Amino acid sequence: MLTGQEYKDSLKDGRKVYFAGRQIEDFATEPALGVPMQVAADGYDKHYSAEPGAVNPLIDGPRSPEELRDKIPVLMEMDLLLNVTYQSLMTLLVAAPRIEGVAPQFVERIHAYVADAKARDIRITECITDSKGNRSKHPADQDDPDSYVRVVDRGPDGVVIRGAKMHISAAALGHDLMVMPTKNMKPGEEDWAICAAVPVNAPGVHITNTTYHPYGRDERDHPTSARESVPDSMCIFDDVFVPNERIFLDGQAAQAAVFAHSLGLWERLGGTAFMVEQADELVGLAQLIAEANGTAKISHIREKIDEMMIHATLLRAGLEAALLHAHETPDGYFYPDDMYTNVTKFQGAAQFSKMVRHLHEIAGGAVLTAPSMSDFDNETLRPYLEKYMSTGDGVSGEYRTKLFHAIRDTTADAYGGWHHVTNIQSGGGLFAQRLVTRRHYDMTRAKSLALKAAGLAGD
Ligand SMILES: Cc1cc2nc3c(=O)[nH]c(=O)nc-3n(C[C@H](O)[C@H](O)[C@H](O)COP(=O)(O)OP(=O)(O)OC[C@H]3O[C@@H](n4cnc5c(N)ncnc54)[C@H](O)[C@@H]3O)c2cc1C
Known part of the structure; x- marks a missing residue:
């Protein structure tokens, strides 16, 4: 090695x-x-x-x-x-x-x-x-x-x-x-x-x-x-x-597509697992900044965080299903289920912007305008920054500013923009996940349920 x-x-x-x-x-x-x-x-x-x-x-x-x-x-x-x-x-x-x-x-x-x-x-x-x-x-x-x-x-x-x-x-x-x-x-x-x-x-x-x-x-x-x-x-x-x-x-x-299909699967598994972590991280950032802003108990803020938690949990459920329904290659290697991996990747990517919107709405404008940490190094500025970035109740100005930097860095700045595009495009765009879903979805069962509902099951 x-x-x-x-x-x-x-x-x-x-x-x-x-x-x-x-x-x-x-x-x-x-x-x-x-x-x-x-x-x-x-x-x-x-x-x-x-x-x-x-x-x-x-x-x-x-x-x-x-x-x-x-x-x-x-x-x-x-x-x-x-x-x-x-x-x-x-x-x-x-x-x-x-x-x-x-x-x-x-x-x-x-x-x-x-x-x-x-x-x-x-x-x-x-x-x-x-x-x-x-x-x-x-x-x-x-x-x-x-x-x-x-x-x-x-x-x-x-x-x-x-x-x-x-x-x-x-x-x-x-x-x-x-x-x-x-x-x-x-x-x-x-x-x-x-x-x-x-x-x-x-x-x-x-x-x-x-x-x-x-x-x-x-x-x-x-x-x-x-x-x-x-x-x-x-x-x-x-x-x-x-x-x-x-x-x-x-x-x-x-056989040209065999490799891309195999790679897509592993790439999307990694992408999906990352999105699950990312979704939980967004929930955590939303909750921490809401607590730091003193808004955590306000109903519309709570509702947004609830929605973010439901999204994160559904992604985790999709990842679990992909692992639970793993398949074996003739050589004895196990790989995640195509459909569950792809629908979870699709959902995570498609809803990412909405979850970020909730986070930005909860956090406020300091996501973009919080002073640099180097401003805190300045002896003249630091007392002002502590005073005006603090929200009382033991929430220091530096602590709250660091949360804003984390939110901007991961969702609103150059690297945040990278995430927005990468979540959509990596492992193939959303269209690629739609194709895989259509190939694996049990449409026969869905149609028979619909026929039954319409009273046409015998036809
Ligand atoms: C940060 C980042 C890292 C990446 N890392 C890798 C990597 O390591 N290795 C790698 O191989 N790739 C990598 N990709 C590439 C990624 O897989 C592609 O961006 C993705 O497959 C889309 O291809 P494209 O960017 O050429 O866009 P395009 O092919 O131009 O697609 C743009 C849009 O047009 C649609 N479209 C294009 N052609 C058709 C068609 N014929 N029919 C219907 N719809 C169509 C697509 O669905 C998409 O919505 C990465 C991408 C990003 C953003």
Whole structure:
């Protein structure tokens, strides 16, 4: 296994990573990348074992419904990079038996890659979303055939790929990019049916970074984003050679969506579990700020908090149902139920803005205008700030101001905006969850109940 320092050293491998238009040689000198790198390094140190042959126990696939359930708090504790590594490896393991019938040659490679990735203790990011060009056209019909990542050359030792994957979380901080087709391909679209693990430092790979990390600002005003922001990337593949042993699908158009479906499941499980925590956190913030403002017993405030509690509890129930109805792969791994995972993710995302609206209405305008914590450091200002930000009854000005900063940082500022969009789009937009729900919902039963209600059951 790698220590945190070994992980940081491993990133100095000639990779082409850019931030604000500049190529970055050393992440440590760039706070927007250095801070999330340190978080990932801390994750390495946390799970490090010097035992020869040790592997990170967190990335073992669940072998029973109980192990799947036990994974949830573990997922919540993981840094994002380890989380997406886990999801990438689980995606391969769930996909392997699904492609075995048509492409058995890839299954052995998948298992060898997973074992090697665990042994080398590398981090892997999920590269599904293509640039996609005109959304209403298929890959082969695009003006630019590179709108979806594709194979442009095949040789005895491997393939050459070209294209770009968009919005990839933490791509610059990992070791491998797990490239997978974003959707099903039609006959004739074999070149776009490519799944492969590409090293971040492979010649031809370029990675941009966008971040909502509050670099250069007072971290006390950004209590969550200063710890949790991770850059998202565009990963450009400019004729990148991929050797055979790293290719897990090549040309099987009908199987192209298998990987995206498997990943969607793990991604949405993580997303759903996070939303459950987030919903409870919003309730907590609403209650604390209502208490600090002296409004906790006012009826319309209580009603809003009640509604937030009902929302959070329903999400938790959906997550429980997804775990309770877990399914087993032919290889004996357990994964959460598709429909319950998707409907819960949908509901959490669709109602998030409304819950934030309740929180903002309860909290008041200081969500945006509370003085900076550095103002509290000023000897002249501090007594005024304490006096006017306090609401009496032992609620200090500093305490209440910190609550406002937490609310702004997580729901109303750059990182809060990131959450609004990410909750909707990550793991596919709301439309993707509608599709999965429609595929799995028991419509026959619903129709028979309706026919019975209409007195038409015999017809
Ligand atoms: C912060 C963040 C992190 C992300 N991390 C990752 C990551 O690590 N890896 C990864 O692979 N992806 C990642 N994503 C990408 C995410 O999965 C996509 O944003 C999502 O799938 C939507 O794709 P898009 O952004 O290209 O939007 P578009 O495809 O342009 O979609 C916009 C809207 O149009 C609708 N739409 C588009 N095409 C069609 C169509 N043909 N028919 C019907 N409706 C359509 C969609 O439903 C959506 O509502 C991330 C996204 C965000 C915001």
